[in-house]
Amino acid sequence: MPIEPRRSLACALISFALLSLTVLVGCGGKAKQAAEAEPPTPVQVDDVTRGPIDVIVNANAVLFPFNQANVTSKISAPLRRVLVNRGDHVKAGQLLAELEDRDLTAAEQESRSQLEQAQSAYQTTTAATVPEDRTKAEADVQADQQAYDAAKKLYDNRVDLVKQGALAQKLADDARVSMVQAQSTLETARRHLQAVQQVTGAEQQKNAQALVNAAKAHVDSAAAQVAYASVRSPIAGIVADRSLYPGDTAAPGAPIVTIVDITKVIARANVPVKDAASVMVGRPATITGPEGVLPGKVTVVSPAVDPSTTTVEIWVQADNPGEKMKPGGTVQVSIRADLIKDTLLVPAAALLNSDEGGEKVMVVQQQGKDMLARERKVNVGIREGNRVQILGGVNEGEKVITSGGLGLDDKAKVTVKSEEDDDDDDAADDKK
Numbered sequence: 001m002p003i004e005p006r007r008s009l010a011c012a013l014i015s016f017a018l019l020s021l022t023v024l025v026g027c028g029g030k031a032k033q034a035a036e037a038e039p040p041t042p043v044q045v046d047d048v049t050r051g052p053i054d055v056i057v058n059a060n061a062v063l064f065p066f067n068q069a070n071v072t073s074k075i076s077a078p079l080r081r082v083l084v085n086r087g088d089h090v091k092a093g094q095l096l097a098e099l100e101d102r103d104l105t106a107a108e109q110e111s112r113s114q115l116e117q118a119q120s121a122y123q124t125t126t127a128a129t130v131p132e133d134r135t136k137a138e139a140d141v142q143a144d145q146q147a148y149d150a151a152k153k154l155y156d157n158r159v160d161l162v163k164q165g166a167l168a169q170k171l172a173d174d175a176r177v178s179m180v181q182a183q184s185t186l187e188t189a190r191r192h193l194q195a196v197q198q199v200t201g202a203e204q205q206k207n208a209q210a211l212v213n214a215a216k217a218h219v220d221s222a223a224a225q226v227a228y229a230s231v232r233s234p235i236a237g238i239v240a241d242r243s244l245y246p247g248d249t250a251a252p253g254a255p256i257v258t259i260v261d262i263t264k265v266i267a268r269a270n271v272p273v274k275d276a277a278s279v280m281v282g283r284p285a286t287i288t289g290p291e292g293v294l295p296g297k298v299t300v301v302s303p304a305v306d307p308s309t310t311t312v313e314i315w316v317q318a319d320n321p322g323e324k325m326k327p328g329g330t331v332q333v334s335i336r337a338d339l340i341k342d343t344l345l346v347p348a349a350a351l352l353n354s355d356e357g358g359e360k361v362m363v364v365q366q367q368g369k370d371m372l373a374r375e376r377k378v379n380v381g382i383r384e385g386n387r388v389q390i391l392g393g394v395n396e397g398e399k400v401i402t403s404g405g406l407g408l409d410d411k412a413k414v415t416v417k418s419e420e421d422d423d424d425d426d427a428a429d430d431k432k
Helices: 003-037 102-164 169-228 419-431
Strands: 041-047 049-072 077-082 095-099 230-232 237-242 255-272 284-289 292-301 311-319 330-347 359-367 370-384 387-392 399-403 412-416
Touching: 041 359, 049 237, 049 284, 049 311, 049 370, 077 255, 095 255, 102 169, 255 292, 255 330, 284 311, 311 330, 330 370, 330 399
Parallel strands: 041 412
Antiparallel strands: 041 399, 049 255, 049 330, 077 095, 095 230, 237 255, 255 311, 284 292, 284 330, 292 311, 330 387, 359 370, 359 399, 370 387, 370 412
8 A cells, every 4th residue: 555545544543533532521521510510418417426225135925814714623513504705804703604513412411411410429428428427437336335345344343253252253254255355346346437537438529529520521521512513713804715515514624714814914035045145034125016015024034045946935024904915916025134324326317238238327527618428337236216326437426417318429418407407398398
């Protein structure tokens, strides 16, 4: 190719490149001017403060009644009638059901008749039999004493006559034998009287009293059986279940009616071991469910860890006005486990998700005449309502963006407006 055409082509290419560069420089300048002319983003800010924050332990829980009773029968008998239905409120001691008790009533009456017989026998023993035996024994002693005295007197007389030679010795010996026999009979009568006084009377009375006591025990047992036929509520509450109806046979230990007391409720939560370590009995707590929020306190912290879930069971008890919350429902418990007295705090609205993972806040800084939003990655600690503990990334007194910070780039220009400005803007919009 000739040299001249080559030079012409090179010059044309150089000219095109210069023209393109000029166009690009012109466009870049305009973009920079547009960026510099873009108005700052209005935002709201709040201070990074230092203060106390509660350690809150949150967990899902299941509601249980404060008290519950499965009312059973102690005897096996057909149901004559049931006086309550599901949903009825009952008082402690109220009659719930009655069992057939005609045979039991007859048995009680029989036992009472046997008691009357035993008491009558006791009266006879103490008032007639024992005194009669004592009187007879005393009379025997008196008669035997007289017989002995007469035999002794006869013997003494014959001994005197033998000494005088007026009577044979054999007759004196016969009188002596009679005296000895009379003396022996007297001693026997005396021992019998002593036995009657000390042994026989006491034993007869003791035996009669034992019969009376046994009869009383039979009466008490029969009366208890009759009482068991009336089934009463051991607690106040609501009838939650009724499993038997008139004509059904109530078996011992089988529930007839189930009563629950839900004037208070207990929320049982399984809390991870790490969180449960700071929870103590008596700490304030709340139970939150579809029916509202109930203030309460921790009543039980299990001393053992469930090996299958590695959690600790914690009970929160609360009053249940109007019995709105029902057992079996799922609720959330919030326990104030501890208090951190001095830490950095920011509003929860200031937290944003970082593109690199974790969380961040946008801090407002003055740079010359402009106010810029600066991105700060933060370490978040405890959350309590609309306050969040910050473990690092910001300093006390700095301003963090609480509204308008979403989508802001680092070093973006901002202007701070108050909540009153927002209210004025809303009012103006409403007028339009």
